[in-house]
Amino acid sequence: MGAAVLMVLTASFALASSRQEVVSRVVASGMPDCLSYLEDGTVQPCRPAISVTAALDISAVSKGAEIEISRGASQRLNKDEFALLVGHEVAHWYLGHSASNVTNELEADALGASLACQAGYNPQRGASLFRFLTAGTTHPEPEMRRNAVKAVPCFKAQYLH
Ligand SMILES: [Zn+2]
Numbered sequence: 122m123g124a125a126v127l128m129v130l131t132a133s134f135a136l137a138s139s140r141q142e143v144v145s146r147v148v149a150s151g152m153p154d155c156l157s158y159l160e161d162g163t164v165q166p167c168r169p170a171i172s173v174t175a176a177l178d179i180s181a182v183s184k185g186a187e188i189e190i191s192r193g194a195s196q197r198l199n200k201d202e203f204a205l206l207v208g209h210e211v212a213h214w215y216l217g218h219s220a221s222n223v224t225n226e227l228e229a230d231a232l233g234a235s236l237a238c239q240a241g242y243n244p245q246r247g248a249s250l251f252r253f254l255t256a257g258t259t260h261p262e263p264e265m266r267r268n269a270v271k272a273v274p275c276f277k278a279q280y281l282h
Pocket of ligand 1: 209213
């Protein structure tokens, strides 16, 4: 058992391909006005680096362009919830947030909903994500966060699944 636990703590996790597709779509436009100059001479929009931690809870953290998503979030959320979570973390990066507070969280919720919508996912349905998240001094009540997401217009004939 000890060896198995150690493996869980030290392994780095790859996203399932269906989840990788969600990430790719949400970050596809890259950060506006930020370009990466690649070794092969091509120029691409800047994109965040997304890694998966061993944690089995539903959590994610954005440190600038480095975003960590828990293994639990990558496996337990439905696609719309996952797209909203990725959009939220990417939004922190876009918005240049360096600290977590209620204002920043609600801004990231709104922009994250917009990014998830542009990527083809349904942020209204994804708002059930907030049932997993707790409020605190830096994070608003789940109901406020659901409202911030639902205030973002997103009308598509079809959403991706
Ligand atoms: Zn946040």
